[in-house]
Amino acid sequence: MSPSPTVPRPALRHETVLLAVVVLEWLCFHALGPRFGTLENSFDLLRHSAEIGLLALAMTPVILTGGIDLSVGSLLGLCAVLFGKLWRDAGLDPAAAAGCTLVLGALAGGLNATLIAGLRLPPLIVTLGTYSLFRGLAEAITRGADTFTNFPSAFLFLGQERWLGLPTQAWLFAAVAIAVWLLVHRTTFGRACRAQGFAPEGARYAGLPAGRQLAAVYVLSGTIAALAAVIYTARLGQARADAGTGYELLAITAVVLGGTSIFGGRGSVHGTLLGVAALAILNNGLVHARQPREVAGLLTGALLLLALAAGTGPKLWAARRARATPPPSP
Amino acid sequence: MKAWPRELSVGLALAALLAALAAFAPGFFAPQPLLSLAAREAPVLLVACGAAMVIVCRQIDISSGSQFAVVSVVAGLLAAEGWPPAAVATAALALGTALGALNGFLVAGLGLPSIVVTLATMVTWREGLRWWRQGAFVNLPDGLQWLGLGQTAGQWTLLATALALLTLLALAARHLAAGRHLYAVGSDAEAARLAGIRPGAVTFGAFTAAGALTALAALMNVIQSPQVDPKSGTGLELKAIAAVVVGGVAIAGGRGRLAGVLLGLLLLATVGPALTHLRIEAHWEKAIQGAIILLAVAAEGARRRPA
Amino acid sequence: MSAPLLELRRLTKSFGGARALRGVDFDLRAGEVHALLGENGAGKSTLIRIVTGAHRPDGGTITVDGRPAGPLDPRTAQRLGIACIYQQPALFPDLSIAENLALRLETGGPLRRLDWPARHRRATTLLARVGAPLDPRREVRDLSMPEQQLVEIACALGAGARIVIMDEPTAALTQTEQTRLHGVVRELRAQGTGVIYITHRLEEIFALADRVTVLRDGESVGTRPAAGLTEPELIRLMVGREVAQPYPPAEHPPGDxxxxxxxxxxxxxxxxxxxxxxxxxxxxxxxxxxxxxxxxxxxxxxxxxxxxxxxxxxxxxxxxxxxxxxxxxxxxxxxxxxxxxxxxxxxxxxxxxxxxxxxxxxxxxxxxxxxxxxxxxxxxxxxxxxxxxxxxxxxxxxxxxxxxxxxxxxxxxxxxxxxxxxxxxxxxxxxxxxxxxxxxxxxxxxxxxxxxxxxxxxxxxxxxxxxxxxxxxxxxxxxxxxxxxxxxxxxxxxxxxxxxx
The missing domain is CATH 3.40.50.300 (P-loop containing nucleotide triphosphate hydrolases)
Incomplete structure (x- = not known):
């Protein structure tokens, strides 16, 4: 056979381009809105991006394995409600309630994991089902109306105050980011995720614990969604069934924007972080530039398409030049 | 031949639910509420047909809810401007077709993954609409509601239209070459190419047709109320995909029937009202729908395993 | 002598930077089995993919029946009577045998009505001709590999193909199936069909082929009548060198x-x-x-x-x-x-x-x-x-x-x-x-x-x-x-x- 036409290595890495975009965004909004560049606003930015950022971090290994998790936004809502329930109705103190919530999040992720890794069902549809299920459970628990408020200030410290000069949740976010980065880029687990994303059967034939590792990815995703739920509740001071609606799409957007291939295998955690930053700065900056919030949403969609086209463009040209698909081996 | 048991099991689940209702809450079968329910779900059926075409083609479209909203609002505004209904309908269909074609172009023309493309167009249309309309409702002129037919006649018309269209599409899927091309491309795009089918064109067609069906669904929704809610169609794409999956269309493409989609939708749509009638809290609806989707995929997976 | 069925002149094709074909000449006559040989990467797959219209050549001419055919696309290639049986059958796993055949054989616009009974009748007839009495309603995913290959051959027969390309068709076949396949190939040849036969098994060449063309590094090293060739000659043509000691001997006796x-x-x-x-x-x-x-x-x-x-x-x-x-x-x-x-x-x-x-x-x-x-x-x-x-x-x-x-x-x-x-x-x-x-x-x-x-x-x-x-x-x-x-x-x-x- 002729070796498959390899994509010419792009002159610039995706992450480099994205970094330039982030810097450019920053400079633009700095020029446009006088309050944008202040320290206070930077902290605001961090606070607002922590939850989406966590979900995007958890989504990265999932997408690297070639999967997807549409249920994280709903799970955030369910976990917020469960947290509220544990604290208010079961009488646990917030720390214990948070711990229990993390366990429950892991269990919910375990449901996805069982169906996807155990029964080998397609992740898109499984998590579409749990997307509906988790949100539905949140609504059922709160009867659609119940809201949990009046959390003690010691708990709100997590979401609204600073610790060692930075917003408290930023520390947590940084810790998770470093952990996920190490996991994906420096451990055999991350390597196995990639192998699985590129060729699931190939990974099994190499003796990798494919099923177990796929399961772990979704359990991790559920746990981090639960963490995001606790932080979300602490930031807003309330927990409602509709918490985190649409967050799954923002998280996926951040990951794809960060250069992770939706087909699995290719991608990086720092790319995801840049993707999160690009989205967060866009949202926050437009507000400061006195633009309506919807413009941010609009631009998010456009940016996503652009990132995709940029990622696929060179490959497409190569394919066009080679006329059609690479020839399978004889 | 092997696909029928799957659709049969959905039918049995539906029959069981209806039997439970007949036994414990015969009030469910009161004609007028039932007709209203059916008319409300008629647009969803059309969107689900579009989603089924796209999924059979091994793609996915999660932007149909946003397309639905955009078309609804535009149709409403045109009607409010005093355009005659026929012109409104034509313009709306053209718009829906164009939105579908854009998805089709991005997926088939540029080779981008459909899940991300339609995620992007979903966000873009929804946010664009919010920016443009700032959440304002559109008041429709008198006489547009039920096309002036009166509620009952209007509802029957919608229901008949949706079912007629479903039948036509189901026949086309089986007996027109174009219909089989959808299945061929979904089953194996490379084999389709070698058989002289243009997978790109077929995929483009599927997205475009889905857009047109969504537009028609939006029109059928618009005429049911005196106002257009700019948030209409939120979550519609998931409802449609859920009906498709529960109805036994394989998410991996190439297999499934519209008859199954109809059954799937009937099952999912009956759950909500059934809860009310069986005196279970209605807040469980979404959770139960989610559970049905999971059961359906799990059943599909179990069925596939021995092969 | 009449014009060859298929004639390729100075065909070139590159993928990215790699030159897969650098000016290949090839011709196929009616009623012959023409073996195409070469190491992997020699350009065999590319060549046949150009003939079937799956790839577009960068340069060169294609002549079918003495008429220039221009760059082919799958439809045109099929209309000209070119059919290919791939090693991995290019079938639709989710569709029935009848439909698999129909999708390749039927012509007409996308809005034409399909005649299912006729589809099933035709499939039954064609399957009988290749000696495979399968139910045309069966889904292809349920068939074994050789059964799928027979469906492919039925398809070529149905298309009335005059140029049949077989890409390592016996790689996955049992001996009986192989023998049956050779029978079908001889049958095709007797009917005046030209067969391009690709294989790695040299013994098949001597059993079947009339002429042999060897490709090496994207070029044709030559076309010879099969009758005069010997196995070492063929190998030398393919690799450009003698393979000295084909199998290394054991050095130690086995242990426990x-x-x-x-x-x-x-x-x-x-x-x-x-x-x-x-x-x-x-x-x-x-x-x-x-x-x-x-x-x-x-x-x-x-x-x-x-x-x-x-x-x-x-x-x-x-x-x-x-x-x-x-x-x-x-x-x-x-x-x-x-x-x-x-x-x-x-x-x-x-x-x-x-x-x-x-x-x-x-x-x-x-x-x-x-x-x-x-x-x-x-x-x-x-x-x-x-x-x-x-x-x-x-x-x-x-x-x-x-x-x-x-x-x-x-x-x-x-x-x-x-x-x-x-x-x-x-x-x-x-x-x-x-x-x-x-x-x-x-x-x-x-x-x-x-x-x-x-x-x-x-x-x-x-x-x-x-x-x-x-x-x-x-x-x-x-x-x-x-x-x-x-x-x-x-x-x-x-x-x-x-x-x-």
Missing amino acids: AVLRVRGLGRRDAGVRDVSFDLHAGEILGLAGLVGAGRTELARILFGLTPADAGTIELRGRIVRPRSPREAVQLGFAYVPEDRRRHGVILDLPLAHNASLASHRRLFPGGWLRPAAERRLAEDFIRDLGIRCGGPFAPAGSLSGGNQQKVALARWLATGPQVLLLDEPTQGVDIGAKAEIHRLIRGLAGQGLAVLLISSDLPEVIGMSDRIGVMRGGTLTTLLPGGAAPDAVMAAALGRATEAAR
């Missing part, structure tokens, strides 16, 4: 038994009651027809489909590998048949592929050690003679033979005790094949116990210290190395020695 298999079986895999011993330093060849259960046996040993009967004893200990992971930890290594799907991960760099099965050994605690990984890859590149663009070149950028060496490297890195090789040289060019043979012999020389599954009769006879023959899911015969091909074949067929062909 490493693996004892007793009564091994698995009902749904069709394997039953397999017993044999495998010694350290020994190459045990496993011959047999396709479908005899050889790959299935390897899959059982490697834990992909665990056994439901019998015992596996590894160095005196009873083991039950229930997953590839357990098998690897026990010391099994398996180089699978489907290199591109299972053997290597094409998108991962060479080094990552090489370390993939030995994560636990190389990276204690789960932390990657890039320096160690690089060293491992560089060692293998040197020791196995892998030609590549460095340790971090994607495996997909390597040639088939070098990919196979990477697949082998992955398992050598695990320090295995038993090496299961499944068709290790299938689809590998002749030069690389000899290198892989030397490697395998070398590994056995170091004390590794090797189970070599091969459908290449000369290979399995030349390489093995003993030859096991499987038939009907069980090991029926054990022969000494260097046994007569007739004896092996007869055992595989379960007959007395009169040859199959």
Whole structure:
């Protein structure tokens, strides 16, 4: 056979381009809105991006394995409600309630994991089902109306105050980011995720614990969604069934924007972080530039398409030049 | 031949639910509420047909809810401007077709993954609409509601239209070459190419047709109320995909029937009202729908395993 | 003499930077079987893909029936009577046989109405013509590989093809099916069809072909009548050099038994009651027809489909590998048949592929050690003679033979005790094949116990210290190395020695 036409290595890495975009965004909004560049606003930015950022971090290994998790936004809502329930109705103190919530999040992720890794069902549809299920459970628990408020200030410290000069949740976010980065880029687990994303059967034939590792990815995703739920509740001071609606799409957007291939295998955690930053700065900056919030949403969609086209463009040209698909081996 | 048991099991689940209702809450079968329910779900059926075409083609479209909203609002505004209904309908269909074609172009023309493309167009249309309309409702002129037919006649018309269209599409899927091309491309795009089918064109067609069906669904929704809610169609794409999956269309493409989609939708749509009638809290609806989707995929997976 | 059916002149084609064809001439006459030969990467696949319209040539002319045909697309190619039977049938798994045939044979606009009864009638007729009485309503996914191939041939017949291309059609066929296929090919030739026949099996060429064209590095080395050719001549044409000592001899006698298999079986895999011993330093060849259960046996040993009967004893200990992971930890290594799907991960760099099965050994605690990984890859590149663009070149950028060496490297890195090789040289060019043979012999020389599954009769006879023959899911015969091909074949067929062909 002729070796498959390899994509010419792009002159610039995706992450480099994205970094330039982030810097450019920053400079633009700095020029446009006088309050944008202040320290206070930077902290605001961090606070607002922590939850989406966590979900995007958890989504990265999932997408690297070639999967997807549409249920994280709903799970955030369910976990917020469960947290509220544990604290208010079961009488646990917030720390214990948070711990229990993390366990429950892991269990919910375990449901996805069982169906996807155990029964080998397609992740898109499984998590579409749990997307509906988790949100539905949140609504059922709160009867659609119940809201949990009046959390003690010691708990709100997590979401609204600073610790060692930075917003408290930023520390947590940084810790998770470093952990996920190490996991994906420096451990055999991350390597196995990639192998699985590129060729699931190939990974099994190499003796990798494919099923177990796929399961772990979704359990991790559920746990981090639960963490995001606790932080979300602490930031807003309330927990409602509709918490985190649409967050799954923002998280996926951040990951794809960060250069992770939706087909699995290719991608990086720092790319995801840049993707999160690009989205967060866009949202926050437009507000400061006195633009309506919807413009941010609009631009998010456009940016996503652009990132995709940029990622696929060179490959497409190569394919066009080679006329059609690479020839399978004889 | 092997696909029928799957659709049969959905039918049995539906029959069981209806039997439970007949036994414990015969009030469910009161004609007028039932007709209203059916008319409300008629647009969803059309969107689900579009989603089924796209999924059979091994793609996915999660932007149909946003397309639905955009078309609804535009149709409403045109009607409010005093355009005659026929012109409104034509313009709306053209718009829906164009939105579908854009998805089709991005997926088939540029080779981008459909899940991300339609995620992007979903966000873009929804946010664009919010920016443009700032959440304002559109008041429709008198006489547009039920096309002036009166509620009952209007509802029957919608229901008949949706079912007629479903039948036509189901026949086309089986007996027109174009219909089989959808299945061929979904089953194996490379084999389709070698058989002289243009997978790109077929995929483009599927997205475009889905857009047109969504537009028609939006029109059928618009005429049911005196106002257009700019948030209409939120979550519609998931409802449609859920009906498709529960109805036994394989998410991996190439297999499934519209008859199954109809059954799937009937099952999912009956759950909500059934809860009310069986005196279970209605807040469980979404959770139960989610559970049905999971059961359906799990059943599909179990069925596939021995092969 | 009338114009040839198909004439290609100065055909060129590049993929990215790689030149796959550099000005190839080729012609096909009516009523001949024209064999197309060449190492992998010589350009055979590209050539036929241009003829079927799957690829567009960069330059050159295509003439069909003496008329210039311009660049072909699949539809035009089909209209001109060109049909191709691929090694991996290009069928629709979710659709019925009838529809598979119809999609290729029917013409007309997308809005035409379909006549299902006629589709079924036509399918039944065509299937009968290739001697395959299958129900046209069956879905193709439920058919076996040879059955699918017969559907392909039925399709070519139905298209009234006058130019039939067969790309290694016998690679997956049993001897009986192969014989039947040869019958169909001769039938086609008798009807005046031109057949382009691609194969790696030289004996098929002498059995079938009228003329032979050899491609090397994207160029035609020449077209000869098959009658005057000898096997060494053909090989020389293909590789441009003599292959000196085809099979390396054993250096040491085998040692103690490493693996004892007793009564091994698995009902749904069709394997039953397999017993044999495998010694350290020994190459045990496993011959047999396709479908005899050889790959299935390897899959059982490697834990992909665990056994439901019998015992596996590894160095005196009873083991039950229930997953590839357990098998690897026990010391099994398996180089699978489907290199591109299972053997290597094409998108991962060479080094990552090489370390993939030995994560636990190389990276204690789960932390990657890039320096160690690089060293491992560089060692293998040197020791196995892998030609590549460095340790971090994607495996997909390597040639088939070098990919196979990477697949082998992955398992050598695990320090295995038993090496299961499944068709290790299938689809590998002749030069690389000899290198892989030397490697395998070398590994056995170091004390590794090797189970070599091969459908290449000369290979399995030349390489093995003993030859096991499987038939009907069980090991029926054990022969000494260097046994007569007739004896092996007869055992595989379960007959007395009169040859199959």
